[in-house]
Amino acid sequence: MTTQTMKQQLVVVGNGMAGVACVEQILKQPHNFEITIFGDETHANYNRILLSLVLAGEKSPEEIVINDIEWYQTHDIRARLGVKIVGIDRERRVVIDEDGGETEYDKLILATGSSAFIPPIPGVDKKNVHVFRTLDDTRALLEQARPGLKTAVIGGGLLGLEAARGLQVRGCDVTVVHLMDTLMERQLDSTGGEYLKRKIESLGIRVMLPQQTAALFGNGRVDGLRFASGEEMEAELVVIAAGIRPNAELARRAGLEVRRGIVVDDYMATSDPHIFAVGECTEHRGQTFGLVAPLFDQGRVLASAITGNTGQAFTGASPAAKLKIMGVDIFSAGSIDESEPGVEAVTYEDPALGTYKKLLLKDNRLHGMILVGDIEDEHLYMEWMRSGTDLTPHRRQILFPPRDADPGREVADMPDSETICGCNGVRKGDIIQAIHARGITTLAGLKESTRASTSCGSCTGLCEKLLRAVTPDFQEETRTTLCACVPFSYEQLRDIIRGQKLKSVEEVLNVYGNRKGCEVCKPALSYMLDMVWCGEHEEDRSARFINDRVHANIQKDGTFSVVPRMRGGVTTPDELRRIADVADKYKVPMVKVTGSQRIDLLGIKKADLPKVWAELGMPSGQAYTKGVRMVKTCVGTEFCRFGVQDSTRAGIELERRLENLFTPHKFKMGVVGCPRNCAEATVKDLGMVGQEGSWQVVVGGAAGKSVRKADLLITVETTDQAMETCDLFFQYYRENANYLERSYDFVERLGIEKIRKETVYATDADKKKLLDRLARSKALAKDAWLERETPVHATQFVQIQPMEVQRT
């Protein structure tokens, strides 16, 4: 047999990110390997750096899997999961597993990673003391986590803070205990640490520093912490996040050169030419690694070297770290040691905004940085640092580098090899290739095909810039921040509410906001909760505008207007008589026919509302809220000489289907029996225009502050089809529009073509999902005026009378 046909055995010990990423690179090269991967965890390879998001409930364990079992099969890789390698016989070139089984290798890659460092504190072996390193650790923490659980996290570094936030989001009462006097002291200076501490505390996590833990006490289970100062703290759960140590024991026993980690050269070779190492278990030029980006670089270098295509060497990595806590932006890179000779610092801070920036320069070149609260320019700075750009011409604006002039400049400045998505190891070149190969035009498309920006999301802005620069017809996904109280986009908030299973406005504000909220975000969050949970949220009336507390429209004098529902604008003599009687009895100052073919009773006192509603005996017309207003109709075929469709009946039916539901903004509809359009359906949020033998369904019309002719969504033959089409658009608007975004802005923002694709042209399965969610909401929607019989609070409508008046 010749060497060409005989496969070489490549054994990889370690099924973590570094090892598997390296194998992925090897697969991209011409090679002659039969590959076996040993992993002592039983899971397929997952993205360890996203464990904090699993803990926080932002991702499920399945979502952080990078390579599923099929991937191993597809690439003919033998996956030996749950098998621990305990020895290496370098003479015979075999690895030995726990059961004494031996596996031969021609080349061996050690990717054994690192373990949590457990400080020698008495009591760390007690029950309920955990580390946070693996998926199993995360599951164990999730089993324990419950609201109110007194939790101490020992260690205020990156991982400790992420663990603390994850547990706090689960309701635990969390304290971070840190040995040093600055949080994340390896990445931040004392000012940056102070800004971070304030932000962490504002999220509701206690921070104790500097605080040395002397012992964990408790009988079997931990009951608390005793500090070196003699103070004690109660704790039912303790998480140790005091750093990591390379797993180098296997290599040490095999006689390889090991210092803190397994010593490797610039091509990732160990002291044995058949054995290589990659990832957190390595030590390169005296440096060990704990962050992901350099590991991908190491993997690429090793993949080239081991397949005989030796190219670029690994020359080390400057540290770069980003905290993955939503709403807390921290980035640090390079050397932050100001005392180094020749280093000068340029700083900026704004305590009110919580922004702190510090750039460290050496010979007019960027040497290190600390960014807190504003990390917009992170990539530009990294590029300056990587390329050693002479910053003399930029000095005047270095803290606020100008943008706009050439928005493509930043990405043009990056080499193809630059990593865009650190979480998933996606480089600029990979993205450009994917964009062209698959005709990607949206961020969503990019996420799907490259996984870039799917993890922590911090490279989203950069991915968008790349798309804009490269894609001929890039479609922007606009994101607007809801408000300063809870500074996330609508899209993020919907994800947060869904992902974290938040059911009330208070929960959202307490965990993700400023704990106060205001008249802008509270009603918006109320709406989102109602929509996301299809009415199964915890309704909080204090978060809603007065109109939605008493189901009537407040007027300039503090009285209210009452508009009963009159479906399709059709009424009866009986109804009119009752309206007249109510108007007389309550001395209603004005009775007005509205533009919506209904009758408005103006000037009603709050305390009279329940009686007025009862005496009217008609349901609420929702004229006071962001919800379904009315369906305006013409007389259609019933009476009109020209009518070709029964618009009145269709309008009444449409109103019945959608009434009592809430929408991002008010929602008006119209149904007309012929194109003469007497009830103005083409300037409504949703309209049906009757034609001979068909209906046009039109959307996004307006005749208010803006006037806009509605776009044709689709033409259908039957009234039933038209109704279903209306349902689809209605629910799609409910789910995807920003709060207070009228349908006409929504349709313009998304474009009618996208809306068609995702409603009338969607797959039957997707249509059914929309309709099912609408049906769930509708099943719980009630006529608000029934609260006259079952008020949500004893004094919802009642005017409180003083108990006793003491007269002078």
Place this chain on the structure above:
Amino acid sequence: MNAVRGWTPITKADNIPLREGRAVLVGDAEIAIFHLEGRYLTIENKCPHKGGPLCDGIVSGTKVVCPLHGQRFDLETGMPVLASQPGCVAIFPTRVDDGVVFVDLGGACKAGEEAAA
């Protein structure tokens, strides 16, 4: 004048839902009592801008937002949040005793003034 002075029992604390306000007419003073996590604060129920019923406003921390035109007042001081807003509202000392809200109607004070003796 039918003025009311001293600590006056107004209503059961339960009558005022959390983070909401309720108006009560006591003598000739219309007051708005608010319930914030565990404490009760009282202001005059009339926005100095256009007379809006502040009891119906959304509460934001210790501020209330007038439902008519969005003027904001601090429930603790009666001060407008923005200097550009017209005027401030009177505040009244408030305490809860045995589940009943008491308001000292004679103790009204406008920002910058001392409480009446």
